[in-house]
Amino acid sequence: MVDMVASRSARERKAGVEAGPLATVKIDVGADQQFVYKVSCTVCTAKGDRAWSTYRPGEDNGYMAAMDRWIFHLKEKHPDADAPCLVYLPEAQQRLHERRVARESGA
Ligand SMILES: [Zn+2]
Numbered sequence: 699m700v701d702m703v704a705s706r707s708a709r710e711r712k713a714g715v716e717a718g719p720l721a722t723v724k725i726d727v728g729a730d731q732q733f734v735y736k737v738s739c740t741v742c743t744a745k746g747d748r749a750w751s752t753y754r755p756g757e758d759n760g761y762m763a764a765m766d767r768w769i770f771h772l773k774e775k776h777p778d779a780d781a782p783c784l785v786y787l788p789e790a791q792q793r794l795h796e797r798r799v800a801r802e803s804g805a
Pocket residue numbers: 739740741742743750771775776
């Protein structure tokens with residue numbers, strides 16, 4: 699599975715750049731050969747609090763879900779932090795809104 703490994707490390711690098719300097723991004727390959735994205739916060743981990751991290755399986759969906767949660771974590775806990783992914787904040791909020799609407803309508 700050489701291609702899988704190469705693709706994984708490339709995705710990991712790209713995700714790490716987008717998530718910014720406060721994040722550590724790891725991508726595992728799950729039992730079903732899906733990528734599993736794990737984003738951890740280096741600041742919250744270092745403070746000795748319960749380490750913040752989000753863990754989402756799936757290809758692009760998993761990436762987006764993990765990154766959305768990371769964006770919200772940054773805005774909430776580290777409002778002064780800068781990261782390339784913050785340009786996606788409006789889209790992340792839109793997706794959150796759509797998920798809420800879908801849940802409320804019982805879809
Ligand atoms: Zn944090």
